Amino acid sequence: MKNPIKNIIAYFLILIGSFFHSCKHEDLSIYKESENLANIIDFSKNNYELTLFHAALIQVGLTETLTSEGPFTFFAPTNKAFNEIGIIRASDFASMDQDSLKMMLTYHILPRRLNYSDVPPNTIDNKYTNLANLEVYLGNRFFIGCSTCSPRIEFYINGASIQKLGTDIPLTNGVLHTIDKVLKYKPSVQDILLSKEKYSFFVQFLKQMRKWDELSESGPFTIFAPTNDAFLKEKISLEQIKSWNPSNFHNRFWSVYLVYNHFFLSDMDVFGKLPGSGYYGAPYYKSQIRGDENYSFGISTHSPRKPFIIDTRKSYQDSPDRESSLEPISELDYKAENGIVNGISNLLVLPTEAIKK
Template identity: 35%
Template sequence: MLMKRKKFIKNILLLIPAFMLMLLNSCKHDDLQITKENENLRLGADFIRNNYDMTLFYAAIQKAGMADVLNGQGPFTILVPSNSAFQQLGITKPSDFDKMNSDSLKGMIQRHVLTQRLLFSDIPVNGVDIRYQTLAGTEVYASLAGYIPGNSQYPANNLYFNGSSVTRKDVNIANGIIQVINKVMKYTPRSTVQDWLASRPQYSIFVSGLKKFGLWSQLNTTGPFTVFAPQNNVFEAQNITAASIMALDTAVYSGRRLFGGYIINKKHYFISDINVFYIINSEPAYVGHITGDSWYQVVSTTRDYFTADVTYSMNLRTPINYPYDNYPGAAGLLPALTDNLTDNGLVHDIQGLLLLPVQALK
């Protein structure tokens, strides 16, 4: 009896492969295909439309008629400002874009789209201001503060595009990659630092001071320049007006300190660059001479752990080493007002004065 049972089980086991083969043949479809790579991913504009934190950027895409382009073949890297990035600029709802010129919006969106698929790992570690082409034909500057030399075990991996922090890296879409940034990148095409300041009345007192002390015309030259610009209300809080500046005697006051202290010549600094150099070179601050003067400019930065916002403080100092006079200076605590890119440099709003006239006596 036992022998018969073993023989029966053996015959059943021999039949199983044949049964499975018959089953597979019965299920065969000539048109069955393997799922293609990226087939289940959404295209760029479709992904943005369906992401809650990108609704304001999608509203701009719609207004500019760019949805079909961003759903195109690519490959693209779309640098998507989050909703909070637009809110910093006072844009809080989709209808706010209705007040804007659609061609200007189109240019802004094109400048947020790279003409290649750029992963975080593609960017040189500790690279500063690496340039990449955009759909607008312009360039963006990428900086990756990876780690302090000799301490690669704990990388910072802070990535920036035109001074905007990447807060969400390498989001896959069907036609490329999305990198989410915490600020709208600001660039004024075919302009200089001088053009940028002249077209904004809120900086007119600062402009008056630059003109008074012969510092204005240089801002229309090749540069590059990094300028820290106080608005009119900052001067007015100290009872300083355009008229009072025009009344200053250039033989008595040092214009290089009073207004030249706001200009870093021959340097192209996003605020984030100073933070990058702090990480990769252990440089706690930018320190440099005021052009044509013995005093120093000192700029240091702070990166917020939660928001990735980079803010800065700036002051003037007499000798670089102690003993020295260290003036209180001012700060740039509004990231939305920094990193205004032009063709010959950058302008950063600063919410205070570096020196008062009485401190700039020769």
């Protein structure tokens, strides 16, 4: 007589065997990390803060390049950053010069993977070459305010702040950082000033003071450029500017706007204010004015960081001779090969304050 228990076990084993035989390997799923990531085209399309960046990439036909193996590092301006320069909707890109738009976008992309931790802490001017074959400058501030405080991280590219909640985002072919403004570039500071009608009075002023040609040289320069409205507020017309003779004025009249150094406004955040006390006595930046060394140009310590001029012979230096507000974020840290341009809304020295007696 056959053993019924053995028959049941044999039947069960046959059933299990037939089940595994019927399963094919392609039905099995093996976890791969990259399957949970997206490339920049898909990621920006599905991220509501980056839809304008996505539209710009599509507009200039960078899809094939940026979905390749890479690796790439993307510094992606948010929609708000594009709004700051007047781009509100995706269709706005169609009316732009397409070569200039493509160059602007490749300026935001590195042909390598660069995480936040790759940039040395508490440094500025870490240079990296982008897809436009130009250099961008990264700064990194890392500090701990107290024994129980969490580390504070501030990460910058060409003066733009890399958003704390949008850094080191992994992609299939690189990494993404979101930034708070669109990076801009021109070959020289002259090109920047000439590209904006709002600086036409200042351009004429520099020509009249015989400083314009100097700005075609290698520099570096950091220019604080008053707008046309800054002159008009003081009832100074373009014709009046054309009548000025530089020999009638002290150097501070024009040199207060020309810093013979290269720095982004964010560089001062990385290194902090100078030793001293007071709002103007301990600024982020202060330097003597060439040819007028009794006066200094500086950037005040606290936000909003106001450019100012001060007479350093005063015993009490908390009162500047004159100060100005900075223009909106989109008009700051405009990079050129030989320097940087920042817009300001007021004159720092009036003609009556600099005329030789």
